Amino acid sequence: xxxxxxxxxxxxxxxxxxxxxxxxxxxxxxxxxxxxxxxxxxxxxxxxxx
Amino acid sequence: xxxxxxxxxxxxxxxxxxxxxxxxxxxxxxxxxxxxxxxxxxxxxxxxxxxxxxxxxxxxxxxxxxxxxxxxxxxxxxxxxxxxxxxxxxxxxxxxxxxxxxxxxxxxxxxxxxxxxxxxxxxxxxxxxxxxxxxxxxxxxxxxxxxxxxxxxxxxxxxxxxxxxxxxxxxxxxxxxxxxxxxxxxxxxxxxxxxxxxxxxxxxxxxxxxxxxxxxxxxxxxxxxxxxxxxxxxxxxxxxxxxxxxxxxxxxxxxxxxxxxxxxxxxxxxxxxxxxxxxxxxxxxxxxxxxxxxxxxxxxxxxxxxxxxxxxxxxxxxxxxxxxxxxxxxxxxxx
Numbered sequence: 359x360x361x362x363x364x365x366x367x368x369x370x371x372x373x374x375x376x377x378x379x380x381x382x383x384x385x386x387x388x389x390x391x392x393x394x395x396x397x398x399x400x401x402x403x404x405x406x407x408x
Numbered sequence: 409x410x411x412x413x414x415x416x417x418x419x420x421x422x423x424x425x426x427x428x429x430x431x432x433x434x435x436x437x438x439x440x441x442x443x444x445x446x447x448x449x450x451x452x453x454x455x456x457x458x459x460x461x462x463x464x465x466x467x468x469x470x471x472x473x474x475x476x477x478x479x480x481x482x483x484x485x486x487x488x489x490x491x492x493x494x495x496x497x498x499x500x501x502x503x504x505x506x507x508x509x510x511x512x513x514x515x516x517x518x519x520x521x522x523x524x525x526x527x528x529x530x531x532x533x534x535x536x537x538x539x540x541x542x543x544x545x546x547x548x549x550x551x552x553x554x555x556x557x558x559x560x561x562x563x564x565x566x567x568x569x570x571x572x573x574x575x576x577x578x579x580x581x582x583x584x585x586x587x588x589x590x591x592x593x594x595x596x597x598x599x600x601x602x603x604x605x606x607x608x609x610x611x612x613x614x615x616x617x618x619x620x621x622x623x624x625x626x627x628x629x630x631x632x633x634x635x636x637x638x639x640x641x642x643x644x645x646x647x648x649x650x651x652x653x654x655x656x657x658x659x660x661x662x663x664x665x666x667x668x669x670x671x672x673x674x675x676x677x678x679x680x681x682x683x684x685x686x687x688x689x690x691x692x693x694x695x696x697x698x699x700x701x702x703x704x705x706x707x708x709x710x711x712x713x714x715x716x717x718x719x720x721x722x723x724x725x726x727x728x729x730x731x732x733x734x735x736x737x738x739x740x741x742x743x
Contacts, residue, residue, distance in 0.1 A: 366548075366709065368695065368711070369677040369679075369709065369711065369721045369722075369723060370677055370679075370721075372710075374448060375636075376708065377711075377712045377713070378712075378713075383698075384695065385693050385694070386691070386693060386694040386696065386709065386710040386713075387693050388691040388693065388694075388697070388713050389546055390594055390690055390691035391552055391553055391593045391596075392593050392594065392596045392689070392690030392691065392741075393690050393691055393693060393741065393743055394694070394741075395693040396601075396693075396742070397552065
């Protein structure tokens, strides 16, 4: 399944969050290198777009 | 006579002498398929966890793998004297291409597990028909961070199963870690246990040449232990609550409803601190589901998380004296 990712605003600072990324299915992914969803996200950044 | 010999398979199958319990001997968590936090009823999707700690991997041009939970009839569990509630059923179908694969897997945390040692895996299994095979492959994964070594895949061997519950054992040597580099990010390396159920020729060398198999496999009582003897089956922790906690290091779905209630100012953000019942392997991914709101938006979100807690935040949509938001959550730190 192909997902897209967005960086939400931190609700308290209203600036882009440095801690979380939101996947298109609503999953909240921490920016933790040990987290497997974050590893997939990092891989997607390097994936060809066309 | 050694302790291992005293707890031989023969004794267990014949309901012989009670085996001495040794917590932690079984490296497989949820080997008796008693924990099903996801409440799955049927899975066909590649890469999907179903029973806790267990994940299916399947694909190829053709071929499906359908995993379902099954319930033992009381008195019908395969080991006399050890009643169990569930077993797993894996149905492979339509496998007809060279790239078909169907594997049932568990990733055991820490690649150091049994490294360089003699190990024995044991499990009970039966097929719906014929005499299909189940092959064992192990995958040493060295984690992330720094410059970890590449995965080491080692094909072990296959067992031929029948249409009645029988315990099968495979003894093998786990490769040494000499010369390998483990990733610097904590808790990211693992030992993968792969039970191959069907394999096109592309994967013959990894799957001990079991070939394409369209059948129904039922499995229970998976145990991986040190040594060359399959001792009496126990779960990794020996207790229901212990096994649940062991599973919750990787996934949690408690069903608990978290609530925040109080005075609000419209447009302001509020947060509730949620402490997880078990510290997780890594900072988990969060799924937060609205349960009910008054004076808040219906999309509570997750703030900063750690391995042991997270913040559930929401923005007030009204200025009120008794506004609230409620949510449930799932946390996932599987491999």
